[in-house]
Amino acid sequence: MLTPREAALRLGISYPTMKQWLYNGKVKAAKTPGGHYRIDESELDAWLHKARGPETPKREMMRTISGRNQLVGRVVDLRVEGLLAQVKISIGGQILTSIITADAARELNLVVGETVAALVKATEVMVLRV
Structure with missing residues (x-):
C-alpha cells in the first residue's frame, strides 16, 4: 500500500x-x-502507460529502437534460477511473463514492485474471441 x-x-x-x-x-x-x-499498487497499473516520473521508463530514457509495442507495467514476481530469470509483469491488471537471462535481470537491477516496460516483438498476432 x-x-x-x-x-x-x-x-x-x-x-x-x-x-x-x-x-x-x-x-x-x-x-x-x-x-x-x-x-494499492495494483490500482496504479492502469495508469503506468501514461507515467512520466523519473523512475519510470520513458521513451527518452530508453534506447532508441524501432519497436513501438512497449507495454509499461510493474514487476509482480521475479525468479532467478541458474542462467534464466522469469519475470512476471502486471500490465493493466493482466500478467505478462517473460523469460530472460539471469545476467540481464541483474544488469537491469530488477526487483518486485519496479516499473518496467515490456517490448513485444512478434511476427504474428493471433486474435481469440472471448
Missing part, C-alpha cells in the same frame, strides 16, 4: 493531482483509521 505522495511519485504526477484523483474517485484507495489514504 502506497501513500498518495508515493503513488504520485510512481506515476510522475504532482501530489495535488493525486489528491484530486482520490477525491473524485478516479483512483480507488482505502482510508486508515486516522483518515489517511492508502493506494
